[in-house]
Amino acid sequence: MTYENILVSQNGHTQTITINRPNQLNALNKQTITELNDALNAANQDAETGVVILTGSGEKAFVAGADIKEFADFSVEKGRELAAQGQQLLFSFIENMTTPVIAAVNGFALGGGLELAMASHIRIASANAKMGLPEVSLGVIPGYGGTQRLAQLVGRGKANELIFTAGMISAEEAKNWGLVNHVCEPEEIMDLANELAAKILKNSGTAIASAIRAVNALYSEGGQKGFDTEVEEFGKCFGTADFKEGTGAFIEKRKPNFRA
Template identity: 45%
Template sequence: MEAFHFKKEGHIAIVTIDSPPANALSRNLLKNLDQLLDQLETDSDVKVVLLKGEGRFFSAGANIKEFTGFQEASDYESLARGGQQVFDRIEKFHIPVIAAIHGAALGGGLELAMACHMRIVTENAKIGLPELTLGIIPGFAGTQRLPQYVGTAKAYELILSGTPISGVEAAKIGLVNHAVSEDILIEEAMKLATSIAEKSKLSIKEIMKLVPYAKTEQFQTGVKEEAQAFGRIFGSEDAKEGVQAFLEKRKPQFKDK
């Protein structure tokens, strides 16, 4: 499948994002991810999914170049809703998904990782939601999932500053399960996956149904409003300037309009 490698080791499905150079989350990649979930959903042998990235990054975020091809707010809202639906499907998946993060999980890459049920990260990885530095906002449910992991005050800080944190700090604030050295990342992720795969699939499936009940009822409202805001923001001059500055590798000049 384009943009993904897929193999099985026992009851563990190892899925690798392979979309060089940064594993950017294009519309096509998200569509392929959704199709891969279809495949995994019907594989009775799989008990755990391990998601990782090929190359230098787990995922450096959304495909910014795609943004320049959209014209209307509804185009951007549709993009946000599409990503949200795939990530929501991961979070509600009956098979546990472990993200093994190296290099960077930024923007949409972090939003993808947060939709996974567990996260193991390298100590020196860059983790964050830098969208506001481009004059835009997170659109794949980042504003709703991040506070659940780190609390509202830290979520405000990370989103509003746009400053990435290290894997070590991400572990300290509860955003990821463990931070490890890069040379043992996959080994540690496989250890966790193996310990789960040894359990009864019937028990695993029940846990995957029960834990999500702890989520607030306001989550879906927040996700819907995030997609609408994502669309509105792209109508601003600042969003156009921020995206253009990113593509031109320069600092944006925001005018607050």
């Protein structure tokens, strides 16, 4: 499929999806969300894709928010519909993908941009990145899962502070808060993302998919149900070819080959 607002490239088992609206600082509009859903859905169903790297074009921004012009005159009902559709098509969709997604945050990640990064499974940031949820300065709140995922990642107090002040934090602050995993120089971010992807690709794709479902269960189901999902997914692994390859390789003292 040909896209207008994103670029898709494949390098071995790693796919990179770049949001390509540099003149709008890669702001998310409806078309971009739809295109991202299509590309991510295709990647998730592609047996040859083991990791997706999500980033923004240019040096200034990962995604500097949503396209405010699209919803400035919305009614209450249209506002609800916007949030519900966006979460379904993109943000919750990414979180529940069984192919891991690495967000390479290269510059501003504000509003929907930070929400996009938080929906990804792993986040890395360039040293010049700035992150925040400025929605309350517009008389609205984060609507693409930001209030929920930020609190999960950094705790209620820090989430409240960032949301209530509509402020921004640096990449180093984000790392200290537990919001991002790694910080690097801007020119190194894609190398770092690909290094992480290479480490992931050495392991069982079916086991990683099970791990994603188990980790997500804690937040979507909570408490004992999260542990129950882990037990269920653990058991399922025993019926996979990857389990036979992994255990066989261990016994035979060789490296496993999960991607023949």
